[in-house]
Amino acid sequence: MNGVPMEHGLVLAAVLFTLGLGGLMFRRNMIFVLMSLEVMLNAAGLAFIVAGTGWEQPEGQVMFLLVITLAAAEASVGLALLIQLYHRFKTLNLDVASRMRG
Amino acid sequence: MELAFYLGGLIAVLATLGVIANPNPVHAVLYLVVSLLAVAMVFFALGAPFAGTLEIIVYAGAIMVLFVFVVMMLNLGQSAAEQEREWLKPRTWLGPSLLAAVLLLTLVSLLWRGDSQSMITGGGLTAKGAGTLLYGPWLLLVELGALLLLAALVTASHVGRLSPVAAPSPAPRDIPTNKKGKGASAATADVEGQPQAAGTDTPKEDS
Amino acid sequence: MMELLTTFSTAQPTAVLLPLTFLLPLLGTLILAFSRGTLGYGASALTGTASVGLAALATAMLALGFAENGPEQLTLWTWIAVGDFQPGISLALDGLSLTMLGVITGVGFFIHLFAAWYMRGEAGITRFYTYMNLFVFSMVLLVLGDNLLLLFLGWEGVGMCSYLLISYYYTNSANGWAGFKAFIITRIGDVFLAIGMFLLFSRLGTLNIAEILELAPQAWQSGDTVVELAAFLLLGGALGKSAQLPLHTWLADAMAGPTPVSALIHAATMVTAGVYLIARMHGIFELAPAALYATGVIGALTLLMAGFAALAQTDIKRVLAYSTMSQIGYMFLALGVGAYDTAIFHLMTHAFFKALLFLSAGAVIVSCHHEQDMRNLGGLWRKLPLAYMGFVVGGAALAALPLVSAGFYSKDEILWQALAADQQGLLVAGLIGALLTSLYTLRLIIGTFHGAAKSDNARHAETGRGLAHGLPLVVLAVLSTFLGAWITPPLGGVLPSSPGEGVTAGHGALELVAAATALAGIALGVWLFGLKRGWLRPANHGLGAGLWQLWHHAWGFDLVFDWTIVRPYRGVVWLLQSDLFDGLFRLLAWCVRLVHLGLSRTQTGKLRGYAVTMVAGATLILLSLALVIQGT
Numbered sequence: 001m002n003g004v005p006m007e008h009g010l011v012l013a014a015v016l017f018t019l020g021l022g023g024l025m026f027r028r029n030m031i032f033v034l035m036s037l038e039v040m041l042n043a044a045g046l047a048f049i050v051a052g053t054g055w056e057q058p059e060g061q062v063m064f065l066l067v068i069t070l071a072a073a074e075a076s077v078g079l080a081l082l083i084q085l086y087h088r089f090k091t092l093n094l095d096v097a098s099r100m101r102g
Numbered sequence: 103m104e105l106a107f108y109l110g111g112l113i114a115v116l117a118t119l120g121v122i123a124n125p126n127p128v129h130a131v132l133y134l135v136v137s138l139l140a141v142a143m144v145f146f147a148l149g150a151p152f153a154g155t156l157e158i159i160v161y162a163g164a165i166m167v168l169f170v171f172v173v174m175m176l177n178l179g180q181s182a183a184e185q186e187r188e189w190l191k192p193r194t195w196l197g198p199s200l201l202a203a204v205l206l207l208t209l210v211s212l213l214w215r216g217d218s219q220s221m222i223t224g225g226g227l228t229a230k231g232a233g234t235l236l237y238g239p240w241l242l243l244v245e246l247g248a249l250l251l252l253a254a255l256v257t258a259s260h261v262g263r264l265s266p267v268a269a270p271s272p273a274p275r276d277i278p279t280n281k282k283g284k285g286a287s288a289a290t291a292d293v294e295g296q297p298q299a300a301g302t303d304t305p306k307e308d309s
Numbered sequence: 310m311m312e313l314l315t316t317f318s319t320a321q322p323t324a325v326l327l328p329l330t331f332l333l334p335l336l337g338t339l340i341l342a343f344s345r346g347t348l349g350y351g352a353s354a355l356t357g358t359a360s361v362g363l364a365a366l367a368t369a370m371l372a373l374g375f376a377e378n379g380p381e382q383l384t385l386w387t388w389i390a391v392g393d394f395q396p397g398i399s400l401a402l403d404g405l406s407l408t409m410l411g412v413i414t415g416v417g418f419f420i421h422l423f424a425a426w427y428m429r430g431e432a433g434i435t436r437f438y439t440y441m442n443l444f445v446f447s448m449v450l451l452v453l454g455d456n457l458l459l460l461f462l463g464w465e466g467v468g469m470c471s472y473l474l475i476s477y478y479y480t481n482s483a484n485g486w487a488g489f490k491a492f493i494i495t496r497i498g499d500v501f502l503a504i505g506m507f508l509l510f511s512r513l514g515t516l517n518i519a520e521i522l523e524l525a526p527q528a529w530q531s532g533d534t535v536v537e538l539a540a541f542l543l544l545g546g547a548l549g550k551s552a553q554l555p556l557h558t559w560l561a562d563a564m565a566g567p568t569p570v571s572a573l574i575h576a577a578t579m580v581t582a583g584v585y586l587i588a589r590m591h592g593i594f595e596l597a598p599a600a601l602y603a604t605g606v607i608g609a610l611t612l613l614m615a616g617f618a619a620l621a622q623t624d625i626k627r628v629l630a631y632s633t634m635s636q637i638g639y640m641f642l643a644l645g646v647g648a649y650d651t652a653i654f655h656l657m658t659h660a661f662f663k664a665l666l667f668l669s670a671g672a673v674i675v676s677c678h679h680e681q682d683m684r685n686l687g688g689l690w691r692k693l694p695l696a697y698m699g700f701v702v703g704g705a706a707l708a709a710l711p712l713v714s715a716g717f718y719s720k721d722e723i724l725w726q727a728l729a730a731d732q733q734g735l736l737v738a739g740l741i742g743a744l745l746t747s748l749y750t751l752r753l754i755i756g757t758f759h760g761a762a763k764s765d766n767a768r769h770a771e772t773g774r775g776l777a778h779g780l781p782l783v784v785l786a787v788l789s790t791f792l793g794a795w796i797t798p799p800l801g802g803v804l805p806s807s808p809g810e811g812v813t814a815g816h817g818a819l820e821l822v823a824a825a826t827a828l829a830g831i832a833l834g835v836w837l838f839g840l841k842r843g844w845l846r847p848a849n850h851g852l853g854a855g856l857w858q859l860w861h862h863a864w865g866f867d868l869v870f871d872w873t874i875v876r877p878y879r880g881v882v883w884l885l886q887s888d889l890f891d892g893l894f895r896l897l898a899w900c901v902r903l904v905h906l907g908l909s910r911t912q913t914g915k916l917r918g919y920a921v922t923m924v925a926g927a928t929l930i931l932l933s934l935a936l937v938i939q940g941t
Contacts, residue, residue, distance in 0.1 A: 003103075003104070003221030003222050003223040004103070004104055004107050004147075004148065004221065004222045005221055005222075006221070006222060007213055007214055008107075009107075009144075009148065009222065010213045011210055011213055011214070012111045012114070012115075012144070014206060014209040014210060014213060015115055015206065016114060016115065016118055016137075016141075017209075018202045018203070018205055018206040018209070019115070019118045019119060019122060019202075020118065020122070021202050021205065022122060022195070022198055022199050022202035023121065023122030025198035025201070025202065026190075026194050026195040026197075026198040026199070027122065027189075027190075028189045029127070029182070029185075029186060029189070031127050031130075031169070031172070031173065031178065032121075032122070032127070032130060032186075034169070035121055035130060035131070035134055035169065036121070036122060038134065038161075038165065038169075039118055039121060039122075039134070039137070042137075042138060042141060042157075042161065045153075045157075046141055046144065046145075049145055049148060049150050049153050050148065050222070052150065052227065053148045053149050053150050053222050053227060054221075054222050056227070057227075058227050058231040058232045058234075058235050059235060059240075060150065060153075060227075061150055061152050061153045061227060061231075061232040062232055062235050062236055062240055062243065064150075064153045064156065065156060065232070065236070065247070066243060066247055068156055068157075068160050068161055069247045069250060069251060070250065071161065071165060072160065072164065072165055072251070072254070073250050073251055073253070073254030074254075075165045075168055075169070076168065076254050076255070076257075076258040077254055077257050077258050077261065079168055079169070079172050079258075080257070080258040080259075080261040080262035081261055082172060083172065083175075083176075083262055083264070084261060084262070084264070086176055087264050092176070092178075092182070
């Protein structure tokens with residue numbers, strides 16, 4: 001073959017995204033939740049790059065730059081919140097922060 | 103090129119599985135780094151070297167380092183790993199995994215039917231091309247990105263401030279019920295007897 | 310002396326005296342009401358009695374003035390002014406209202422005086438006299454009212470005072486229920502009266518009685534549907550107040566009030582308000598022969614029914630209550646045949662002897678320590694001479710003992726008018742009623758006063774003493790004899806002439822028949838009750854027991870009303886109590902709350918849960934999208 005079909009790339013991105021989603025859903029430790037978020041963001045970025053290279057447009061990489069910016073911002077704020085959580089509750093269990101229950 | 107793509111993809115998937123399934127936080131962080139590097143290889147294979155470089159330098163190099171810093175700071179080691187093993191019972195992850203699998207199947211079925219004509223040939227989309235776009239039509243995007251980073255900076259520095267007042271302890275029902283792990287018992291022992299502090303924990307600004 | 314009084318009365322203008330007749334009792338009410346317990350027994354009794362006594366004096370002076378000047382009319386002020394509708398507080402003094410006024414204030418004064426003796430030792434005497442004076446005030450307004458609105462005001466006022474006084478001994482809830490019963494049943498009559506007033510106003514445009522009587526013959530022919538309807542409605546109002554069939558069940562239970570109350574309200578004055586109303590509105594009734602005939606028939610039926618019922622009662626006051634019902638039946642009978650002035654004359658004499666009977670009964674009751682059951686009395690004729698005299702004289706008048714009693718003259722007149730109006734059916738009913746009257750009167754007297762004393766209360770009866778005890782009994786006794794019959798009410802110009810006027814054929818024969826009936830009744834009574842003595846205890850089985858039960862419960866009307874009206878009403882109330890329509894809305898609210906509770910469960914506060922639901926939602930959307938794309 002002389003190239004990678006775009007579907008394969010998108011499917012790879014989908015698989016990575018789903019894995020990250022699964023990790024987000026069933027892990028209790030906040031570190032792991034944040035890491036799953038990073039995985040998901042990374043998968044989204046991969047999808048953008050695949051599309052960009054598939055259609056021969058550099059906009060894909062521009063978008064990927066923004067995705068990385070976003071991931072950086074989100075990671076820093078998230079980690080700051082994690083530190084606060086640990087400082088308050090002495091545990092990283094996300095379930096303890098449930099005062100907003102109905 | 104195709105080989106690099108498929109290989110990189112496989113490694114990425116396996117490493118991500120390692121991230122979400124591993125009870126030890128340190129190991130999970132390392133697995134995540136591997137996954138990111140594999141994705142970077144995929145980028146290179148597809149012909150987006152700028153993206154790959156960014157992935158390695160910024161993502162794996164900076165953001166993951168943040169994670170490592172936090173893990174080290176909180177001293178999450180064996181105790182955390184044991185606690186995670188408690189929490190990772192099959193009945194916890196079976197349901198969500200099933201749901202995620204259904205989602206995956208849906209996505210794949212949607213994606214697989216798309217036009218098969220476009221093949222990625224790996225032509226070079228250089229950094230120069232990306233840079234021209236960034237300083238040309240997408241200039242506003244750069245500004246917005248900078249604003250986003252500024253906001254994140256301020257937020258992180260403010261939220262990260264640890265005030266010396268006593269923290270509000272969670273209600274007894276929120277304490278994890280398993281008392282076997284050392285970390286869990288340490289947490290409950292710490293929390294009992296702490297006075298309840300209501301309201302926000304951010305200190306009053308005096309400026 | 311007479312000249313002095315005459316000049317004095319004519320020197321006082323009617324404009325001053327006429328309002329005094331009701332202002333004095335009103336003043337008495339206000340003083341007593343606002344005294345708030347500061348007045349003692351003597352002071353309260355004095356205030357209450359003096360106010361009515363002064364009003365009686367004013368009435369006497371008015372009577373003297375009336376003899377000279379004739380009818381007068383006095384408007385105090387305009388009550389309501391709405392367009393053409395401008396009824397005023399206007400009083401009309403004519404023969405009819407003067408007669409009624411004399412009865413109310415005169416007999417009322419003596420009853421108030423007697424009550425000072427009767428009620429000694431009772432708590433709340435101030436309240437008693439407050440209500441009694443308020444009653445006199447309302448009743449005077451009723452009879453003096455120039456228009457139907459003022460009459461209705463007095464009508465409602467006496468109804469309220471009746472309720473207040475019946476449930477005077479409020480600590481016993483049964484008395485309260487008796488008050489309710491009286492008030493509710495008379496209220497039903499009041500509704501009829503009100504609708505009749507609306508009808509008259511809407512057709513004739515005025516509520517002034519004189520104008521109504523003038524306009525009615527111009528507006529309607531005799532027997533016209535509208536005027537018949539108006540007359541029936543007025544009759545309905547009269548039935549309620551006068552305790553005639555079918556709105557009569559309250560009077561027997563109203564005996565729960567103190568005896569002076571029974572004497573004043575339920576014998577002499579309030580229950581005669583219906584008679585007064587029909588006599589006053591005679592113009593309407595003359596145009597409605599069907600309603601007039603119905604009045605006579607109802608009167609006849611009531612007098613028979615009440616007569617039988619009085620034969621089977623054991624409580625003294627209940628006998629007298631049914632007797633009142635029966636005598637008012639006679640008055641209705643008289644009205645029914647068109648003999649309005651005869652009815653008013655009988656009203657007057659009945660007020661005298663019935664008040665006497667009730668006051669004497671009150672004397673017996675108090676002397677025997679509130680013993681009212683005839684089965685526990687007896688042997689009192691030596692110990693209570695004045696009460697015995699009252700019963701004998703009053704009973705004679707009630708039974709219409711020929712020639713010596715006032716009752717004979719009035720009742721005989723009624724029977725004569727019935728004959729003259731060619732109503733033989735009513736005449737026969739009246740004669741049978743007269744027989745029954747003699748029977749139960751004799752039974753009452755023998756049972757209460759003769760024979761052996763049947764209980765300790767009777768054995769230790771205390772003789773009544775004092776002016777307040779003796780004077781009313783003596784005065785009323787005098788008035789109950791033929792001397793009372795000499796008082797002819799000046800009704801000539803007010804009421805139309807009765808059928809028997811000017812006709813003399815058969816009058817003498819009827820007088821003999823009536824006298825014979827009364828004497829036969831007395832003889833029968835002596836034989837049944839005096840000689841045989843087996844009468845107070847009813848037969849245990851057979852027809853006698855059945856009849857006794859039937860008559861004791863006054864022909865079962867209470868039961869009928871209970872089953873046909875009260876129980877269905879209570880059923881509807883029970884049904885509506887759960888408030889169906891409100892329940893519908895509450896059901897809606899309950900559903901919403903249920904959904905809220907259900908949805909609240911999903912807000913666990915846990916991040917994982919939220920993440921799962923979001924993913925599930927996204928999956929669903931994408932799944933449906935995929936299926937749609939697959940389908941097309």
